[in-house]
Amino acid sequence: MSTPLSIGPHTVQPPVVLAPMAGITNAPFRTLCREFSGGKGLFVSEMITTRALVERNEKTMQLIHFDATERPRSIQLYGVDPVTVGKAVRMIVDEDLADHIDLNFGCPVPKVTRKGGGSALPYKRNLLRAILREAVTGAGDLPVTIKMRKGIDDDHLTYLDAGRIAVEEGVTAVALHGRTTAQHYGGTADWEAIARLKEHVPEIPVLGNGDIWSAEDALRMVRETGCDGVVVGRGCLGRPWLFADLVAAFEGRTEDLARPALREVADVMVRHATLLGEWIGDEARGVIDFRKHVAWYLKGFAVGSEMRKRLAVTSSLAELRAGLDELDLDQPWPAGADGPRGRTSGNNRVVLPDGWLKDPYDCAGVGEDAELDTSGG
Secondary structure (H helix, E strand, O other), X not given: OOOOEEEOOEEEOOXXXXXXXXXXXXXXHHHHHHHHHOOXXXXXXXXXXXXXXXXXXXXXXXXXXXXXXXXXXXXXXXXOOHHHHHHHHHHHHHOOOOOEEEEXXXXXXXXXXXXXXXXXXXXXXXXXXXXXXXXXXXXXXXXXXXXXXXXXXXXXXXXXXXXXXXXXXXXXXXXXXXOOOOOOOOOOOOHHHHHHHHHHOOOOOEEEEOOOOOHHHHHHHHHHHOOOEEEEOHHHOOOOOHHHHHHHHHOOOOOOOOOOOHHHHHHHHHHHHHHHHHHHOOHHHXXXXXXXXXXXXXXXXXXXXXXXXXXXXXXXXXXXXXXXXXXXXXXXXXXXXXXXXXXXXXXXXXXXXXXXXXXXXXXXXXXXXXXXXXXXX
């Protein structure tokens, strides 16, 4: 059995966290993952921009809706201005919107970093400290955690300084994606950096993120780095049952791994699309939103390209079910279904504000337009 992870008053056992992903980790997907895990683990909302929350943007207010069975309710916030972050956190506390707040400093998207946001922000140590201080102060008894990357590139690493600042400002736990901004999602995650961070900030839990495609990967990361838990992102795309595997593996039942045949996968696909329709309030829009998941669910199965295209343009549950029923649903779980999925681009030139790298302590203000509705990490 694994050691439970403590996030403030919340015990996360096994120590497994669903990473926030824009357009993916909405309430329906969290429901699926939670069902497979038997309610064990921590499932974080899509990233919410602090400005949109404070302004009560309609789309944002829907994104922070939690199912009645979700406990603890975990929100990820993205903000660049200490004052706005503080307002958003106090709003969450005053209106009882969540039980845990995670702050995103991991987004590598150019339209965010060019404004000094996302994974570019921790380079400005004093700005990072000011944001964390406002968040922790405003949160009161609610635990605040952060998710970050190693740094901007190999010449501008920030994670050890950021981890120390997090401890000093009262952050409850830190999660590290073992890649730089420049790497985006390419190459191999640097698990040694996770081990170094764990040694550097022994006072608080350190969670590892990056290249966890299977339950065995998660166990290996904990074994090799000494981290206190794992954060799983792209590895669960099209396979929410990975959380059943993770629970089994951390509980020592490594033989109890989910290997669904295509028939079971098809049933999950229809359920996922159904939940999306119910959440959005429109079946067609739910099925359309589901389209991006089709290729992930079918990865490794023998499904022709024409059928894949057809399933990816369905507009109703009946159409989706009819297309799936034409497949050879007796296909067993394919050997090629594990491994990388989602974005894998890497070695990107990092776009930063002019002069950003001149002074790592200068608290240069970050413009409001750095708060875009984009996630990643």
